[in-house]
Amino acid sequence: MSDLAVVIPHEELGRYLAQSVLEMFSTMFASGVTLGASDRADELAPCHGFSAIVGLGGSVRGSVVFQCSAPAARRFTELMTGEAPGPGDQLLQDGVGEIGNILAGGLKKQLDSTGVNVSISVPTVVEGKPHQVSASGNTPWTVLSFRSEGEPILAAARIVHT
Amino acid sequence: MNLNVLLVDDSAVMRKMIARALKEGGLAIGEIVEADNGKNGVIQAKYREKELSLILSDINMPEMGGIDFVREVRKIPFLIRTPVIMITTEARVETIATAKDAGANGYITKPFTSERIREKVLEVFKELGVKECPISRS
Numbered sequence: 001m002s003d004l005a006v007v008i009p010h011e012e013l014g015r016y017l018a019q020s021v022l023e024m025f026s027t028m029f030a031s032g033v034t035l036g037a038s039d040r041a042d043e044l045a046p047c048h049g050f051s052a053i054v055g056l057g058g059s060v061r062g063s064v065v066f067q068c069s070a071p072a073a074r075r076f077t078e079l080m081t082g083e084a085p086g087p088g089d090q091l092l093q094d095g096v097g098e099i100g101n102i103l104a105g106g107l108k109k110q111l112d113s114t115g116v117n118v119s120i121s122v123p124t125v126v127e128g129k130p131h132q133v134s135a136s137g138n139t140p141w142t143v144l145s146f147r148s149e150g151e152p153i154l155a156a157a158r159i160v161h162t
Numbered sequence: 163m164n165l166n167v168l169l170v171d172d173s174a175v176m177r178k179m180i181a182r183a184l185k186e187g188g189l190a191i192g193e194i195v196e197a198d199n200g201k202n203g204v205i206q207a208k209y210r211e212k213e214l215s216l217i218l219s220d221i222n223m224p225e226m227g228g229i230d231f232v233r234e235v236r237k238i239p240f241l242i243r244t245p246v247i248m249i250t251t252e253a254r255v256e257t258i259a260t261a262k263d264a265g266a267n268g269y270i271t272k273p274f275t276s277e278r279i280r281e282k283v284l285e286v287f288k289e290l291g292v293k294e295c296p297i298s299r300s
Binding site: 023024027028077080081082083090091094095097098101102104105106108109112120122 | 172173174175176178179182222223224250251252253254271272273274275
């Protein structure tokens with residue numbers, strides 16, 4: 001397998017990400033998001049809040065990343081559970097991980113519908129400031145920046161066919 | 163009739179979210195018991211088999227996943243016909259078929275709404291011919 005064998009075009013992956021983000025926010029958070037255009041990036045910028053990372057397997061290899069600030073993580077977790085989490089509450093990591101899981105699930109659903117068989121890992125969550133998520137190989141990330149209640153949020157994916 | 167529910171999901175946030183959705187969906191919910199993976203779900207199911215009226219489970223979990231969990235649940239005498247609904251990001255047709263073969267009665271994909279959970283619970287109860295309607299009277 002080679003990283004040269006990228007078969008999911010950047011624009012298509014950007015559309016899938018955008019659709020997954022919109023479905024997740026409209027269903028779970030009943031709140032609007034302002035989507036930016038999807039970009040290509042060789043590496044993800046350092047994150048000062050939370051990152052959820054979900055591995056992709058099956059007939060592809062790759063990752064899906066969801067990143068948000070600590071205030072955004074608190075807001076999302078409260079919207080999901082109905083409880084306000086305190087600083088350092090384990091629920092914050094769990095909540096961001098679940099968002100990453102649902103985002104990756106949305107992407108998987110769309111890739112499955114195109115005949116690409118995808119499995120997803122349980123999410124890993126990193127918290128700290130600053131940290132950087134990176135991956136080996138030359139495949140660029142498809143990065144979708146968006147805002148919810150004024151907070152900058154990022155969804156990114158990197159997929160290579162095996 | 164109040165529904166005593168077993169919720170199996172490795173995410174504490176998701177368990178809280180589903181419990182909230184069950185209550186907000188207008189279903190008459192009694193006790194909610196939680197487990198963070200299939201293995202612990204089986205322990206809870208065996209311990210409370212006579213009290214449980216509904217089981218909701220994730221599929222992708224550490225230790226024991228949802229499909230194996232349902233297979234184990236169906237071996238427990240009092241839970242052979244208890245409604246089991248899977249709530250998961252796994253939307254593939256093959257996975258749904260495998261879950262049904264294992265003994266699941268219904269399937270909800272994440273993300274979900276309270277209304278979706280209510281609809282699916284009522285649909286499964288109707289399909290199984292459960293006469294008591296689990297709607298909250300309050």
